Amino acid sequence: MSKVQVKMTVNGAEVEELVESRLLLIHFLREQLNLTGPHIGCETSHCGACSIDIDGASVKSCTVFAVQASGAEITTIEGMTDADGSLGVIQESFMEAHGLQCGFCTPGMITRTHRLLQENPDPSEAEIRNGIAGNLCRCTGYQNIVKAIQLAASRLNGQREAAE
């Protein structure tokens, strides 16, 4: 099958690759770029394990073709760690609030949280629960994920205030 050139920014780095036009973005990320943080849980955009950030929106990468993302700016869980290698606030908050168990949904959950807190820096519990409704977790029952997001929100807001 003939291949198409795609060019995009992934976690801050320019990427240029040849792909089959039918290649799903999740396979492109995981297999061609070796970014195995985003996972595949359902292939039908229900579970959100493959959630990434594309041009400022949360997107389930299992139902997007790589060619559709050409020209886009993409952030995956691998881009959530600070530039110096230290953990991001959201990552730390998930660990502290015990917001994960098997870890399979976690990359999608953290990436989604990153975007949610950009959209709504001070969400209520109901807004958090609605905001992560596209990301399924089988282990935690969400209670500690909600706590982790509340913790992350308050820390990020604290940082923002301190900077102002």
Next chain:
Amino acid sequence: MNEIKELTHEEREATLGGIGCAKKRKEDIRFIQGKGNYTDDVKLPGMVYGDFVRSAYAHANIKSINSEEALKIPGVLAVLTADDLRPLGLHWMPTLAGDTQAVLADGKVHFQNQEIAFVVGTDRYAVSDGVQAVEIDYEELPVLVDPKKALLDDAPVLRPDLEGKDDAGQGPRTHPNHIFNWQVGDKDATDQAFAGAAVTVSQDMYHPRVHPCPLETCCCVADMNPISGQLTFYGTFQAPHVIRTVVSLISGLPEHKIRVIAPDIGGGFGNKVGAYPGYVCSVVASIVLKKPVKWVESRIDNLSTTAFARDYHMTGELAATADGKILAMRANVLADHGAFNAHAQPTKWPAGMFSICTGSYDFPTAYVNVDGVFTNKAPGGVSYRCSFRVTEAVYLIERMVDVLAQKLNMDPAEIRMKNFIQPEQFPYTSALDWEYDSGNYPAAMEKAMQSVGYAELRKEQAEKRAKGELMGIGVSFFTEIVGAGPSKNCDILGIGMFDSCEIRIHPTGSAIARLGTKSQGQAHETTYAQILATELGLPSDDITIEEGDTDTAPYGLGTYGSRSTPVAGAAAANAARKIRAKAQKIAAHILEVAEDDLEWDIDGYQVKGLPEKRMAMKQIAFAAYGSNLPEGMEPGLESVDYYDPPNFTFPFGAYICVVDIDKDTGESKIRSFYALDDCGTRINPMVIEGQIHGGLTEAFAVAMGQVIDFDDEGNVLGATLMDYFLPTAVETPAYETDYTVTPSPHHPIGAKGVGESPHVGGVPAFSNAITDAFAHLGVSHMPMPHTASSVWKKCKELGLTG
């Protein structure tokens, strides 16, 4: 030594981060950065992919399989069928229950989506094209989906391969579609108790077929090295050593040439215990093609073919006195096992630990009858977040107690209090012969009732009922039986269900411990280290825990049935105590005192009455590798322990769920859920709470929405996440957790296991709440799952809708 002395007792204890400490999890650091290593992340040079051509029909003969077009597709390397596996004797494989299961359909398909051919190609896309291109010519056969029709004289015979065989594993068969009959208890005494009882109740109930549905599906990578003859087999294995033995037994490969590696696992919940055709085909393809072969299930494959749970058609009966003292119980079960007898139970127990169904109650006699039958559905019957068939058992007794309470016009909590096994009766032998290790049920129930304001809730409910509103209060008091198990009554394929731990203390006082279990999210890397920290006196941060590599870990039976803490956790404690025994000899030698003159204190040995004369474990570790050892002692500080538990453990708990139901939409809103768990000694309260939240949510899913259903043609109706209910954060309720502590007397550290309790106790709590909302209207049972549509139909039937 000086450094240690400067710390207070409390500080030294805190430094360990041992048992009872809410330590953050070691495993999180990789997961939160997307650096976990799950099986689908494994990428080997030259690796190819495999996937199945699956049956469109639930029951059909296969007239022909044509792979010609598939093999023309660029990238497709091979198409394996049963005929290719036959010369190797691998077209059928033994199941854990003593039956055989087709690896690839051998002339006949028995359920929809059954594996027919295995297409291997250079990438997932080529394989997918190949799968589409294989042509199958079927001859449809009559389909059997209703297990109640399986034993009729004119029922279609599903398993002609068993013709003339009176055993499909687990006992004599009475009909071509029959698998086993299992009876336990004293039938005559039970019948007599029923005949003489003032009150009897009977209730039919069905625990629907559900699926554990971990977020990561099953997958594997088989890598046969043609030069060394070594098979490295990565996969989503809850029981890596069992997989190694099974692969050796069915493939004929010597077991020392097989290395099974279970990397990080994205949830298991029972789904990843068994051996599946994908595993066998990947191994064969790797041998044939001399390349590593990866197989990854799709979600549809997962829900429709790898092991389901439950599917128990039950009738419960209780006999009681007029004032509500239970005298006897009868249970009759029709177990739908699907097309092959492939459920995962200890081999001798065809219905697992179902005979725990007498619950938390003290009565003298009970009788259980279980028949297993074949239908045209996927095989399985795993324990979905529970010990073997324990959710079924607890659902049955906890529903039946409510049914009896309703008949006697008694409060559900009151009838439980009246019938509890009393604290002084432990160890207690149940009517069906289980020896419960420890418990204090009345105290737990009272604490639960006080915490939720039970009396006020009932008062509010009465007021609401008077106004025509629907409010339910679900009470569940469960006793689990976990930690399988004593080898005297538990084995898998003849291997006793022990577990193991091996510890190596390094000279500088850090350590590595390896165990025969396998975490799937339960935080073993953290909690085992905590057990060892307390036992060894070394900080848990300095102890690496490793599982899942059969070349390095000692043999163990894996993680399911809440067995990790009860069995491998005990092995860890015992292995640590062996190290301490040697450490004591070394310390005595160096401190020049008799061994008996030393006492253990937090992190080392000290001379009795002279606490300043002491050796910390770290110092002893270094000494163990030095030259000043007692005469004749081997250097080094290592131990291994294989722990065969003397008994199961019996965690218990009291759950109370409050629900408000909208009678016009049938929607149920869980207002509150209180969960009191007693799992004995608590290792990490944070992890315990997380396990309880998760187990309750899986119970919520089962009670409120999960079912794998079939139409009359055997088409599976619930095989995508569009149809199969996985709760989101929006509908999942908030939970309040609580605890009491009644240690297990026979476990080295008194721990009982907790991961599955909330599921086992949660299912009846949610379900009882729904039925309780209708109890005043004469409704004795509401069938699961309690979807809005099914609840609304009941409202409509009762004339409650506006």
